[in-house]
Amino acid sequence: MIQIKNLSFDYGKRKPVFRNLNLTLTEGNVYGLLGRNGAGKSSLLRNMAGLLFPTSGSCVVNGYNAQDRLPVFLQDLYFLPEEFHTPPVKIKEFVDIYAPFYPKFSRKQFLEYLEEFQLSDNEKFTELSLGQKKKALIGFALSTNTKVLLMDEPTNGLDIPSKSQFRKIIASVATEERIIVISTHQVRDLESLIDPIIILDNSEVLLNATTEEITEKLCFKTVSTVTEHDKVLYSEHSLRGFSIVTQNAENEHSKADLELLFNATLTNQSQIKELFKLEY
Amino acid sequence: MNNTFDFNRFSLLVKRQWIENKKLFLMASVILLGLGIVFYSFNMSFITGKLINGDARMVILTSSFFVVGTFFTNYILKDFSNKNSGTNFLLIPASHLEKLLNVAFYTFIIFPIVYWLLSYTIDFAFVSIGNNIMSNYDNVNGLPLVEKNEFWLNASSKKDTWSKSLIFGIWLIVQSPFVLGSIIFEGWAYIKTGFAGIIIFFLIYLIAGIAFEILVTDMAHQVEVNSSSYLQIKPTRDSLENMTILCLKYVFTPILLLITYFKLKEKQV
Numbered sequence: 001m002i003q004i005k006n007l008s009f010d011y012g013k014r015k016p017v018f019r020n021l022n023l024t025l026t027e028g029n030v031y032g033l034l035g036r037n038g039a040g041k042s043s044l045l046r047n048m049a050g051l052l053f054p055t056s057g058s059c060v061v062n063g064y065n066a067q068d069r070l071p072v073f074l075q076d077l078y079f080l081p082e083e084f085h086t087p088p089v090k091i092k093e094f095v096d097i098y099a100p101f102y103p104k105f106s107r108k109q110f111l112e113y114l115e116e117f118q119l120s121d122n123e124k125f126t127e128l129s130l131g132q133k134k135k136a137l138i139g140f141a142l143s144t145n146t147k148v149l150l151m152d153e154p155t156n157g158l159d160i161p162s163k164s165q166f167r168k169i170i171a172s173v174a175t176e177e178r179i180i181v182i183s184t185h186q187v188r189d190l191e192s193l194i195d196p197i198i199i200l201d202n203s204e205v206l207l208n209a210t211t212e213e214i215t216e217k218l219c220f221k222t223v224s225t226v227t228e229h230d231k232v233l234y235s236e237h238s239l240r241g242f243s244i245v246t247q248n249a250e251n252e253h254s255k256a257d258l259e260l261l262f263n264a265t266l267t268n269q270s271q272i273k274e275l276f277k278l279e280y
Numbered sequence: 281m282n283n284t285f286d287f288n289r290f291s292l293l294v295k296r297q298w299i300e301n302k303k304l305f306l307m308a309s310v311i312l313l314g315l316g317i318v319f320y321s322f323n324m325s326f327i328t329g330k331l332i333n334g335d336a337r338m339v340i341l342t343s344s345f346f347v348v349g350t351f352f353t354n355y356i357l358k359d360f361s362n363k364n365s366g367t368n369f370l371l372i373p374a375s376h377l378e379k380l381l382n383v384a385f386y387t388f389i390i391f392p393i394v395y396w397l398l399s400y401t402i403d404f405a406f407v408s409i410g411n412n413i414m415s416n417y418d419n420v421n422g423l424p425l426v427e428k429n430e431f432w433l434n435a436s437s438k439k440d441t442w443s444k445s446l447i448f449g450i451w452l453i454v455q456s457p458f459v460l461g462s463i464i465f466e467g468w469a470y471i472k473t474g475f476a477g478i479i480i481f482f483l484i485y486l487i488a489g490i491a492f493e494i495l496v497t498d499m500a501h502q503v504e505v506n507s508s509s510y511l512q513i514k515p516t517r518d519s520l521e522n523m524t525i526l527c528l529k530y531v532f533t534p535i536l537l538l539i540t541y542f543k544l545k546e547k548q549v
Binding site: 051075096097 | 286289296300303362364368371372373374376545
């Protein structure tokens with residue numbers, strides 16, 4: 001479990017990122033962390049990984065204070081940053097160096113992922129493209145079998161087939177014991193994968209809900225013309241008229257559109273917060 | 281599970297450092313060897329076989345030991361010069377103590393061993409070559425024409441002032457700020473540490489000078505207890521100097537390494 005209590009974080013007095021943030025992430029979920037540029041998605045992940053320290057409050061991961069960075073904590077957490085470092089070695093050397101630090105690492109699993117991504121462990125990182133490096137690291141991250149897996153923009157730089165391979169692999173490793181947190185801008189890439197959804201903005205959590213809760217309270221549909229403007233939380237032009245988000249007063253069934261949800265949340269922050277009444 | 285020190289994790293860190301850097305380490309050793317050969321070649325007469333004297337060789341090799349050492353220390357901690365590699369380093373499941381000891385192992389143990397091994401090898405080779413050339417002139421009137429070259433190691437071991445432990449002690453004092461600087465400063469760590477080191481050195485020098493003036497005793501500050509004895513209430517210059525040397529030898533490096541440990545624990549990327 002990841003428990004964030006009253007967490008405040010800033011990059012100096014002029015740049016506050018979070019103020020009294022509260023969040024609880026539980027096992028068995030693939031959390032999607034959304035927010036506009038600079039909302040603090042990466043900073044939140046780095047706080048969870050113990051790479052950044054809160055100015056006040058706490059971030060406890062699997063019962064350990066993240067900022068202590070104890071080996072017992074680190075061996076059960078893997079963080080794949082958006083921009084990463086790869087040493088100038090072959091993939092198999094990389095595995096020889098780093099895998100022994102992770103007790104649950106499976107080489108067999110790793111080789112399967114490499115095969116899926118059409119990579120060989122005999123290749124050197126220096127000879128791979130950015131996307132290929134990322135695929136090798138994604139494979140490594142998943143093979144560590146850590147309880148907590150944090151990924152910052154994992155689909156950035158991946159080609160179209162790799163994105164679907166990524167979704168397939170993540171779905172296969174999302175077990176009941178694991179917490180996966182994926183921060184992304186590319187919601188369309190991961191729409192079918194991430195649930196619950198966390199939206200960050202203005203130093204706080206605007207929404208933290210499962211897609212089931214979202215579709216219970218909100219309705220996503222396409223209409224030819226927008227009527228009853230007061231009931232529409234968000235609308236935008238689409239090929240077939242308007243894509244709109246409204247309150248689901250009549251218990252209609254609809255499929256959550258994460259891009260619309262994101263825009264609706266940012267434009268109607270107080271209404272969305274009231275509707276979902278965040279409780280921790 | 282021991283979260284402070286585990287030998288297995290420490291050895292994995294040492295292995296990681298080696299695998300990731302072995303090519304560069306080997307290349308650097310070859311370059312060092314090449315520079316040594318060039319230096320000795322320019323300082324030896326291939327006609328008489330005479331090398332520059334042992335003291336001069338020692339001064340140059342020791343100076344280069346200090347300079348190359350600071351470069352090496354900075355390189356070993358290069359992970360902190362960049363956010364991505366810093367992230368990778370800090371997230372390795374090992375304790376901060378193990379990570380620092382890994383750095384110390386390469387900086388304070390492996391580097392000096394390799395450096396002096398290379399230096400002695402070159403010295404041995406050139407002294408042997410030089411003496412071999414000289415042996416051609418040995419038989420003129422039964423006396424050697426030129427005094428034979430002495431191995432640097434033999435020349436230095438005869439002199440107290442060139443005590444190896446003193447050189448190593450001073451070297452540790454010079455290196456440890458570079459370990460700390462590489463963690464504190466994100467970019468241009470080497471240059472920033474150098475500047476900071478020079479400023480701090482001059483400040484200490486100034487403060488020490490003033491402190492000595494104030495603290496050091498002279499006859500006027502001695503209190504007469506009775507007509508036949510004096511009570512000295514201030515330390516003498518000698519005792520203060522000894523205390524300073526003692527601190528530099530045994531306190532400075534451990535304190536800086538302790539600060540480095542806490543800075544590493546507090547490091548955020």
